[in-house]
Amino acid sequence: MAAVERRAALHAALSDPGRLAVVDLLSQGDASPSELALALALPSNLLAHHVNVLVEHGLVERTRSEGDRRRTYLRLLPSELGPVTTALLRPPRVLFVCTANSARSHLAVAVWRRTSEIPAASGGTHPAGAIAPGALAAAARHGLDLRGAEPRTVDAVRRDDDLVITVCDRAHEEVGLRADVHWSLPDPVRDGSSDAFDRTVHELDRRIGALAPRLVVA
Structure with missing residues (x-):
């Protein structure tokens, strides 16, 4: 009872x-x-x-x-009532954005690609010089493919019809960057530990697993 x-x-x-x-x-x-x-x-x-x-x-x-x-x-938060299942219109592509485009947004693309057939890309508002070593190590632990990934500016990859998902508070709060969805994920690069990167992958897996099935053709 x-x-x-x-x-x-x-x-x-x-x-x-x-x-x-x-x-x-x-x-x-x-x-x-x-x-x-x-x-x-x-x-x-x-x-x-x-x-x-x-x-x-x-x-x-x-x-x-x-x-x-x-x-x-x-x-x-997850609850005993299960997920909310309101359908959303399926976009031509999903664009994940963070500040440095060196960890969270690239990991998000890798998780998305093994979850959904909808194309995905990533970009950064202030790209770093290279992918974070911790992100590469986490990708290897979780069977994610980051081969050929490199930081790019969001302006260089963004399309008008993208579903934009910010996975970084700083990027979400930048003036002029309009996001359709925001996921407030802690920066694993700042922490630097394997656990921080693993938590990021697990949270991305949870959120993407909930969102992707809800994207339907109009």
């Missing part, structure tokens, strides 16, 4: 249209409260109430931006 009561509490938390709309948007990617308020046309105090309820029930968590440390991102 404890598990049933827990599920009933989650259903009750999602019974409000506003909270369900928040969860629906966060099922695509992370967002700051101001981004949610703008997308849903909700007053900030009402949105704060909905977010507090979702956090209290363990459906959403707050994380601090690695870029603008004053900014908070909201992330949808």
Whole structure:
């Protein structure tokens, strides 16, 4: 009965249209409260109430931006209710963007290619000189192919019809860069450990595994 009561509490938390709309948007990617308020046309105090309820029930968590440390991102957590399955229109290509284009965005492309037939590419707002050694080592451990990968500027690879997914807070917060989806992933290069890179791969695998099946032809 404890598990049933827990599920009933989650259903009750999602019974409000506003909270369900928040969860629906966060099922695509992370967002700051101001981004949610703008997308849903909700007053900030009402949105704060909905977010507090979702956090209290363990459906959403707050994380601090690695870029603008004053900014908070909201992330949808896995729950007993399973994933939200709202369909999204299938894009011609997916473009993953981070700052240096040396780890997260390249690992994202490699995970995506083994998950979906939709083409994928990556770029950086301020590309590094080479792929991070830790990313290459993580790719080898997880059977991912990074052969021939090299950092490139996002402007050199971006197409108008790309589904743009930022996997880096700094890149997401850059002026002029519009992202369709944001995943607030910690920078494994800053940590430098194998565990940090492995956590990045596992999180990318989880998020891509949830998003890719939802992309359908109109």
